[in-house]
Amino acid sequence: MIVGHIGARKGSKGVPGKNFRNLHGKPMIDWSLDQLLRNSRIDVVIVSTDDEEIYHHACTKDTLDIGMRPPDLCTDTASKWTVWQHSLAVTEAQIGPVSVFVDLDCTSPLRWDSDVNAALDQFAVERPDMLMSCCAARKNPYFNLVEPDETGALHVSKPLANHVVARQQAPEVYEHAASTYVLDPAYLKSAFSLFEGRVLPFLMPSERCVDIDSELDFKIVEFLMKDQICD
Structure with missing residues (x-):
């Protein structure tokens, strides 16, 4: 059972409301969420959020309802790791054991569908504890x-x-590059942070690894995405 995960916290100091902000005709989260939903290798898609608008939006799509994110995971000091652990635990309580956990960062909407498949292929061959997207x-x-x-x-x-x-x-x-992660659920359950196990790089072109953390980043992504759409 392969689970695809999107984490979308409500708060953002650099770009307020960025996860649901319109980006070329749809909420930014959907550029990543739709990639998971249309990937035939992903069995279940989940969204972890403390934003009621994003939560209800996710529920209208073909996602598993894991409820709202608990308050202790809603601060800007909450780690991605503990959010993943919570999401995995809630998901397995509903559907049973998960074999692969895939996370797409919705603030990096430039990845291609083929990047997700390439990451899954590399994980299946090399069997690390985790693949982490990187660029030169x-x-x-x-x-x-x-x-x-x-x-x-x-x-x-x-x-x-x-x-x-x-x-x-x-x-x-x-x-x-905060874009694409593939994890062994056993490692996610037992470790306390990203680099405790065998973590391998999943290499992506730098032009597909822009992470939106400021208004300038948003404008850069808008420009690059327009170029991709035109192509």
Whole structure:
């Protein structure tokens, strides 16, 4: 049983109401929610939210009703991990054991349907505890990320003995892209945070990994999505 999950908290300091804000003709959440609903490999789709409008909207679609999110998971300090754990527990209480838990972040609506399938394929082959969407990092802590010391002088964040002088010489690093996650439910139940187990990268193009956390991000996504729609 593969469960697809969307988490959509009501509050947002950077972009108020962003999860239900109109984006090219439909609520932003639907760009991710509809991906799960039309994917034939996803057996059940659930939405975790403290927003009554989003909750009732989800109930009008082909989703399993898991109720409203409890108050302790509605603050901006509540972790994604504990929300996932709650959603899994409530879902399994209704439908029985879940074999794969898929989460799509609704603030990253640029992913393609093929990205979801590629993540499921990679998870089936490599069987990690979790796949986490990543993209190539624009800056590298071994080369061009710097930090001040106690005197204020700048140094490379992670210096190496061989003195990296070109980006190509630096170890490969990724950006954690809040887009697509695939988890083993047993790991989700037993761990306390993301990186306790064998967590592997699911690589996506950076242009499909824009996470909306500001009004500028929203405008960038609107622009990029318009380009995709026109194509």
